[in-house]
Amino acid sequence: MNLASLAPLAVVLPILGAALTFVLIRHSRAQRAVSISLLSLTLLLECLLLASVWNGGTAAVNIGGWLPPWGIVLVVDQFSSLMLVVSSAVSLAVLVYATGQGMADGDQDAPVSIFHPTYLILVAGVSNAFLSGDLFNLYVGFEILLTASYVLMTLGGTGPRIRAGVTYVVVSVVSSVLFLIAIAMVYGATGTINMADLAIKLSELDQGTKTLLHVMLLVAFGIKAAVFPLSFWLPDSYPTAPAPVTAVFAGLLTKVGVYAMVRTETLLFPGDSLNTPLMVVALLTMVIGILGALAQSDIKRLLSFTLVSHIGYMVFGLAMSSVAGLAAAVFYVAHHITIQTSLFLVTGLIERRGGSSSVDRLAGLAKLSPLLALLFFVPAMNLAGIPPFSGFLGKLGLIQAGIGLGTPLAYALVIGGVLTSLLTLLAVARVWNRAFWRKAEDAEHPDPVLLAVPAPEGGATAVRLLPRTMVGSTLGLVVLGVALTVFAGPLFQVADQSAAAMLDRSAYIQAVLGDGAPVPALALSGGGK
Amino acid sequence: MTVNLTLLTVMGALYACGIYLILERSLTRVLLGLMLLANATNLLILATGGYAGLAPFFSKDTDPAAYNDPLPQALILTSIVISFAVTAFMLGIIYRTWVLARQDDIQDDIEDRRVAETPSFDAEDDAVIPVETSEFPLPMRGPDGSAVAEPTATVEVGGRILLAEHAALEEKPGSANITGADTDTDTDGGAK
Incomplete structure (x- = not known):
């Protein structure tokens, strides 16, 4: 028995956890223990999966013993297992943070009883989407995670959350309907929805049909990934949710959309037919997203806009469809999941300590809580791409790949990427200057919490405002972000190999359909550069 | 087929x-x-x-x-x-x-509206910088030693020309134009 046949457990364990925590809904202590231990177990399993494919190779598991073109197949390769490990590590940290918050607040802000089952179902949906080897199972994975996210988004049912939830639910449902229409069209045109089988059969279709299917899938995934013209729902709906929920949404949900786009582009529609429009869209996503961030005064909204903006980098790497570009995109996705989530978690802490998440009301936090300042500074500089950090390495990889491509559009994207990086720095520096550096007396409307004279035993107050579990889990994520920098060498190597394997496609197709499967010749004109 | x-x-x-x-x-x-x-x-x-x-x-x-x-x-x-x-x-x-x-309509995002109506002038970033920035209070002097004239920088907000310091006052939450916007949405919603 090889290790990859354990892959279904990555979906089954969280669902089992959801069932258990739902049964234990009146026992919050047992609920916490079950959800944290099962998620840790899932993470361990996924680390084993990643280790089994670390040096290359692809493994497929046929669910229920049905053979591939008909049955459901789960595929483990370097990209999917890397995404699984990063996403589970991030969701575990957020889970610990959320339980810390729930305990500190006496379950007021986040009703923990329903939070745990829903959260675990969200994780199961994300894992299912990453592992899925056929389009309809990918759709089911999306629906599992979306339905869970609807509940998490409107947790507590307050006015602003319901308002944001309506936007979010309607946009998500429309994008799911588009995805389902695309699946129906693909099935009508080819008679299969298995992705490996599609890779062979789609190449036999005529160009017009292919382009139609391609655009339909890209639009559906583009809404989920928040790519520019389809991104307006995100900053409207994310900021109102509870801090841990926003953090996990920002880290994971859009990246599942990016993952689906990468699979569509590389496996189903290789070649460069839509690369030019994708590049234009990537440029617009980067620049317009970050300009939106500069206008915001609420940190959560600002971060939501940087989230949209940095999706552009990943689409840029994808649109180059070269090994270097795709590898940089894979690395960037892993980096961005970690960093964006930790920034949202830190914002949750800032809101607790400073009483607000608006930079107009925050001040003097560096003096009040140096640890908080450090926790914000490291991921913020990482996001902006300041040299030693992984954000810099990812952007450097993208820029190198862009210059390697050498077309005028690629140069425009390189310039846009550098500009976006600088503007991100400006946006986070503004938060830093106001919330952390300026004196509370200089602020026009400081929150009363900031002006309060520290109690004689100041330690007691600080612990209540910033519970140790919340700070600890945030610190863990920040350290993970730094670890991505320290171990960037091996990570980039894996990203390179997975990019080469994805562009080659033969490993994937043969793992799913058997060694005898015919691998269609790559109809690439410029993709192999 | x-x-x-x-x-x-x-x-x-x-x-x-x-x-x-x-x-x-x-x-x-x-x-x-x-x-x-x-x-x-x-x-x-x-x-x-x-x-x-x-x-x-x-x-x-x-x-x-x-x-x-x-x-x-x-x-x-x-x-x-x-x-x-x-x-x-x-x-x-x-x-x-x-x-x-008590309504079946999609609500507006208040923070979104507020950001859209915020003037591009930012009281802290864009205010006229005094020539003397020392911690010790001195009467403001220009480079030639003469007293600096009253700051007359103006900004254009929503079609009006305002003195910079007045615009800064209007930007504050709770000031005239912002509460005005809130009341608008409220009456709008109540009418339906």
Whole structure:
């Protein structure tokens, strides 16, 4: 028995956890223990999966013993297992943070009883989407995670959350309907929805049909990934949710959309037919997203806009469809999941300590809580791409790949990427200057919490405002972000190999359909550069 | 592949009505629109299976082409279950909106409106910098030692020309133009 046949457990364990925590809904202590231990177990399993494919190779598991073109197949390769490990590590940290918050607040802000089952179902949906080897199972994975996210988004049912939830639910449902229409069209045109089988059969279709299917899938995934013209729902709906929920949404949900786009582009529609429009869209996503961030005064909204903006980098790497570009995109996705989530978690802490998440009301936090300042500074500089950090390495990889491509559009994207990086720095520096550096007396409307004279035993107050579990889990994520920098060498190597394997496609197709499967010749004109 | 024209016409009508309804501002209509879209998509999937055939129970005597394609129907079952869950959730949301706000409309994002109406002038970043920035209070002097004139920098806000310091005052939350915007939305909502 090889290790990859354990892959279904990555979906089954969280669902089992959801069932258990739902049964234990009146026992919050047992609920916490079950959800944290099962998620840790899932993470361990996924680390084993990643280790089994670390040096290359692809493994497929046929669910229920049905053979591939008909049955459901789960595929483990370097990209999917890397995404699984990063996403589970991030969701575990957020889970610990959320339980810390729930305990500190006496379950007021986040009703923990329903939070745990829903959260675990969200994780199961994300894992299912990453592992899925056929389009309809990918759709089911999306629906599992979306339905869970609807509940998490409107947790507590307050006015602003319901308002944001309506936007979010309607946009998500429309994008799911588009995805389902695309699946129906693909099935009508080819008679299969298995992705490996599609890779062979789609190449036999005529160009017009292919382009139609391609655009339909890209639009559906583009809404989920928040790519520019389809991104307006995100900053409207994310900021109102509870801090841990926003953090996990920002880290994971859009990246599942990016993952689906990468699979569509590389496996189903290789070649460069839509690369030019994708590049234009990537440029617009980067620049317009970050300009939106500069206008915001609420940190959560600002971060939501940087989230949209940095999706552009990943689409840029994808649109180059070269090994270097795709590898940089894979690395960037892993980096961005970690960093964006930790920034949202830190914002949750800032809101607790400073009483607000608006930079107009925050001040003097560096003096009040140096640890908080450090926790914000490291991921913020990482996001902006300041040299030693992984954000810099990812952007450097993208820029190198862009210059390697050498077309005028690629140069425009390189310039846009550098500009976006600088503007991100400006946006986070503004938060830093106001919330952390300026004196509370200089602020026009400081929150009363900031002006309060520290109690004689100041330690007691600080612990209540910033519970140790919340700070600890945030610190863990920040350290993970730094670890991505320290171990960037091996990570980039894996990203390179997975990019080469994805562009080659033969490993994937043969793992799913058997060694005898015919691998269609790559109809690439410029993709192999 | 052959397609049933009736199915296709019904599907088109459902899509048209669904898209019309989701563009409305009333939540109940949006929900009805989403349901129509989901059902239209189910018909589309059904159509990909071709004409109706025999139920797909295996028997040696039957020609494989006589069977109906079972896969689209399995897909439809899954998608019906999913749209059922989403519809139930949306109904919950609509009820909650009604309980909270006594209205069935999609609400505006107040923070979004506030950012849109904020003047580009930022009191802290863009104010006229005094020449003397020392911690020790001195009368303000220009480089030649003469007293600096009153700051007369102006900004253009919403078609009005304001002194910079006045614009800075207006930017504060709770000041005239911002509370004005809030009252507008309130009366707007109350009128419906």
